[in-house]
Amino acid sequence: MLIKSYQEKKSLENTGSRSGNIATVSAVFGDGIALILPGDTVASDKHYPFNTSATYEPGQRVHIVRESGTIIVEYPIGGMKRALKGEKHNE
Numbered sequence: 001m002l003i004k005s006y007q008e009k010k011s012l013e014n015t016g017s018r019s020g021n022i023a024t025v026s027a028v029f030g031d032g033i034a035l036i037l038p039g040d041t042v043a044s045d046k047h048y049p050f051n052t053s054a055t056y057e058p059g060q061r062v063h064i065v066r067e068s069g070t071i072i073v074e075y076p077i078g079g080m081k082r083a084l085k086g087e088k089h090n091e
Helices: 006-014 080-085
Strands: 022-029 032-036 061-067 070-076
Touching: 022 070, 032 061, 032 070
Parallel strands: none
Antiparallel strands: 022 032, 022 061, 061 070
């Protein structure tokens, strides 16, 4: 395939693999976490391994890393715990 323009090149790059490192927790299970991955609108059927030293809740944004074809949930992002507990905060 011959790429004729810069726009064609960029459009091909954008349709490649998902490269974002932020996902959204869809559900938490004993064997892993269901995620809505970058570029997707619904959760995948897979349950991904996670860092067990953190607490996860549906709707929470998390940092993920890809290692040898496996996605691992590293840690939660932001102040979700405070929001989930219903605590008020000063802005």
